[in-house]
Amino acid sequence: MNKKECFIGSISNYKGGTGKTITAVNLSAGLAIQKKKVLIIDIDPQSDTTRALMQDPMKINNCIYQLLDPGEKQPIDLKDCIYSTIHENLDILPNITETSGLEIPLAINFPESNWNLRNKIYDYVKDKYDYALIDCPPTLSIFVSNALYASDFVMIPVDAGSGNSLEGVKGVLELMQSVRDNGNPNLRFIKILINKIDRRKSAHKANIQEAQNRFGEENIFETTIPTSSVFETIETMRKTSVFSYSPTSKGAQGFRTFTKEFLSFFEPERSGE
Template identity: 30%
Template sequence: MAAITLNIGSLKGGAGKTKTATNIAAELAARDHRVLLIDLDPQASATADCGADPQLGFSIGELINTPPPYDPPALEAILIETEVPNLTVAPAIYQPLDAAEAAMSSQPGGTMQVRKKLVEPLREGYDWIIIDTPPRLGALTAAAIHASDYSVPVVGPTVDLYRGAYRYQQLVTELGEFMPTPSTIPFWVAVNWEDGAQGREVLDTLAMDENVNLLATRLPHSKRASSAPKEYAAPMVAAQPGYQFSQAVTSLVDEIEGVIK
């Protein structure tokens, strides 16, 4: 069975999309699924948070954009098996991925490169493919959407973060008009949640929007979840499964599997 592919996104930084992507990937791996995490954010935070270190200098950027006369690395050469069982990372390095995005932007069909060179060749080898996206418009974000079965907007407890998620949903809809099998939006995920006036306003707005399917589980604000990967070289749910944040991730993945499967 071919892998189910999700991209996790927002067009506003600070939404918590990387934390969401890495922890969902680690929790799925803990359930004995074969999981590939693709880091399409040039900041490479997802790569670092999973303890992946592309020591040979090979990354997604070189795979997509190695100018002649040099040959691009073999696909297998860029993949890194992490210390989390069943979790593999296709890593990002800032400069090569940034250069790849520039090249993709100038090429006809450039935003299909992630699908053609990374996702399609690997779909049969994994159960889930999770893609972390940049927090902005651009060729890499479009490439992630083009490569996916599903897009998952991430929303935080402020009006700006709601707008970032909503703009992401609009982008997915717009790009879908040009795709034979467009990425669809099965649900939204709420991250970094804290009670407060803005948070309640966002929830009220989401509740009134018939186009939004917000999962019931909200990942709580957690400084520990942000710092744990630096200490353990693994996402919080794998490093410290007993914490409240980790337990919320477990509940979230229960919901995701229920919606998609």
């Protein structure tokens, strides 16, 4: 095989606000800066990733909606749903809020509809990209199961300040087991990412300790992402990644280190470069 293996991964946690979207956007951008060909897939109808990476959402003709819509008469070509971003090497398969209305039509074809995303993207993505990251909604929905059936791995961001976000980890691990049992047996759990950390706060230390006790230290990335106002600033100012907005910020440094750790996990042969 000439091309290196491509890995497709979901970024998931049933709790909202844990950092799924900032991880998807900034890890994707970090990988693209490392010259990896990356596709970010926004399967969350809230479309936060799409708003972050597409400066003009009016340009979206086709997206996840048309790909997953069981009522779509003409099969849509995946290529027509993928857009470039301001980051070289980073493309996006965007979403729109109307996709939330597909839950009921997709439920009619359950459980076959669990496979819709995988059937539409898998071969093309494996051929064209090095990594694909799927930003999941914070719900137990058909969209999350579509993401997990299409994935090789799952990583889970948790909010260091919220004990509840550890409960969301449990939910994802349970769904992963069901997805493995029902036809995607190689789905791997790739670690928890601790986000929004402030080491001065004792509650944060206690939550990290709890995460280590419950899920094992080996299942938690060494890199943690600090609490940093840069993430809110880029959201408010409609900027894309921390790298394009403020490459020297604490947030950018966090994601730069995390991108390296992530790459050394998937490509151990390049460690030490």
